[in-house]
Amino acid sequence: VRRLLVRGSNALKCVVPFLAVAFWWLSELAPIAVQDDFRPPQFYPPLDQITVLSGDVRAIAFSFDGKTWKPAEGLKITATGIVGVEHATATLPAIDVKRHTKLWVRYVMNDSRVSPVSEIVYDPNQPSAVDRLHLARNKPQAEGTVVYANDFNSALGSSYPEWFSSRITYSSRFGLPLSGNFDPQAVTNAESPNGKRRFLGEFGGPRLDPTARTRVQQTVRLALSELPPHRSATVSFDLLILKSWDGSSPRYGPDRWNLKVDGGPTLLDTTFSNNPKLDADKSYQDYPTPRSHPHEGAVAGGTLGYAFFGDSTYHMRFTFPHTADILNLDFASDLFEGKGTQDEAWGVDDIMIQIQ
Secondary structure: OHHHHHHHHHHHHHHHHHHHHHHHHHHHHOOOEOOOOOOOOEEEHHHOEEEEOOOOEEEEEEEOOOOOOEEOEEEEEEEEOOOOEEEEEEEOOHHHHHHOOEEEEEEEEOOOOEOOEEEEEEEOOEEEEEEEEEEOOOOOOOOOEEEEEEOOOOOOOOEOOOEEEOOEEEEEOOOOOOEEEEOOOOOEEEEOOOOOOEEEEEEOOOEOOOOOOEEEEEEEEEEEOOOOOOOEEEEEEEEEEEEOOEOOOOOOOOOEEEEEEOOOOEEEEEEOEOOOOHHHHOOOEOOOOOOEOOOOOOOEEOOOOOOOOOEEEEEEEEEEEOOOOOEEEEEEEEEEEOEOOOOEEEEEEEEEEEEO
16 A cells, blocks of 8 residues: 555656646636627625626726726736636726626727627625626616507507607708708617617707708607606617717807606716717717717627718616606707718617606
8 A cells, every 4th residue: 555655646746836836827828718799797795896808809898887887997808717718807996896796897899889788786795696687788677657558569661650750850050051950750669670679769850961060950759648656757768879979069060969758857968979089080079978989888899780970879868856647758859960861860769758
């Protein structure tokens, strides 16, 4: 037995260096498997670290309220382990992590695509208690009584009687006539070029001015009636900003979008941009804060197949005081250039109205 133990010990002494060299070779020299698809992020509360199993990540952003987004710090792309999988890591402010139990995360890939938002519920002191809810479409969860919901996935070209358009107005400092209006646009659903999404739209007005010097305004109203008694209302929806919106550009903008409650508050009035030419066109947007970059605050970007500066999807949610049995919501655009929806357009999808 003693001789066998000695022989085993000597064999082990030979094997250990071999295993160490093999591990080093696999971890350091093995080819890195770069991932180019969206992967749900992982969160480790005690370390305050966000990890994405992809090396094709340019930035990671986080939010503790689902509205205010900040960049995660110390982004690094590394490859560890014997499989050589590349991943991105960044850290969050430790003091903020300890104050919350819910976190929203999204990331931007090197080709400017924006990942879906992931909602993460966690215990700051228990990493095993993290619960990841990957929200590819970021659909709202029902709170209160749902009085209206629509995903507009019916047959292409369907109309919806509760939705209708205003007359489309235009004005120009150069062309003739200088101002005027057109009959309302028929409100129907449309489909994205890649066939992945149906939505209400496209809105933005007809082609009026090939010289791009005309301002066009359109309002699309959702009219609801016979609502039961309530004290407040919540509207949540996806806003699709399509093609070459130019934000607050002094040359090609501003391109504005707003949402108002008829007889009530303005819920949003801001500019959006898909134009990446910040140096040449100053195409910053005012959402979510002034001088934000194009696509800032979006839950997805470049996912619908639009070629002309692409597309951005924003998830919106607003709660406001409301007691009347009628609710009219006005979704409106105020766009510069006047080259029609081939140039700048927008749409609405996955809308839900709840009352409490």
